[in-house]
Amino acid sequence: MAPLLTAHPDNAQRKVMRIGYTPNDSLLNDVDGALWNFPATRNGEIGVRVKMAESSKPI
Structure with missing residues (x-):
């Protein structure tokens, strides 16, 4: 999931800026972030x- 602006909850x-992680084996480096x-x-x-998010867990 790429960083994107979405409605505030x-x-x-x-x-708000939503930042998430989506594994992608096709990339050399799949680290996600925002600038x-x-x-x-x-x-x-x-x-x-x-x-x-309550459903968040460490990677």
Whole structure:
């Protein structure tokens, strides 16, 4: 599953980035991830909240 924006589970007016793992033996490296570009600046602040699905398990 590629990273994608989807509806927030608690607020349909907001979007969240869903990141998941899908094994793929045809790839040299099937590590999944996401990149978000931020403006270049000398200082700033970012906040991140992570919500793990109850069905999540370590790989």
